[in-house]
Amino acid sequence: MDATLPAVAEELLKEIGRAFQESARVPDNLLSALKFVFGPSAVPALDLVDRHSVTCAVSPSGRMVYQVAGSSGKIYTCYASCHFCTCPSFTFSVLRKGDHLVCKHLLAVYLSRALGSCQELTVQDQELTRLLLPEEMRG
Template identity: 65%
Template sequence: MAAALAGLTLPAVVEELLSEMAAAVQENARIPDEHLSLLKFIFGPSAIQALDLVDRQSITLISSPSGRRVYQVLGSSGKTYTCLASCHYCSCPAFAFSVLRKSDSLLCKHLLAVYLSQVTGTCRQLKVSDKQLTDILFAEKKQKA
């Protein structure tokens, strides 16, 4: 696997790793230790924290009839963060600081947990109307203000 990944950029490596993890989970119903080691190598302590969020089933996919999809992650602090997997965004302060401002990380633990929950199929699902989804997003914006 390492030889196959040698010419890839880091985001492509992450996508390849997640893809391989998804295939392994489908085949063996678990993530192989080799993939967990790579995950920890790439993301450091955030990988363990993200896996903990997945284990606690803290991720909910909220979808509406129009096809909009938003993830909410109940963080370890008890606060809920909104993640948009389609554009690699999380509303947490760590994402704003470490990912956007300092470029120290590719993802925060919440967004990584979203991707891992997709891989493992452990994401809770909630279907709401388009108005309800809009209300959820505006409620979070009001909390920040």
């Protein structure tokens, strides 16, 4: 069972997706709502989406994981089904302090899905497993 964001956040992302399908743009009122709901993560997340930094790695078995190239160039792994990112900001601001719903990387995943701009990469199951391992365990 997938975890869910607060209803207002889920609905906002759906509305952004609908608006973008209709007019190939996100209206200012929805951008303002995005900033209101997601706070300081909104603008950097939009920047990541604009730079096509979100990739969805999909295996033949149907498993998938999102990878986001952060602004520093470091790759972070995001799990949209349980709202988790491997970045330090997620650990500190979302899990520890609880003052953010999500980090910019996870929000970029949600936005790229809503806007249909997520890059897709087909990988074998073994490669997907390797992507899921912490960096220090990859070899």
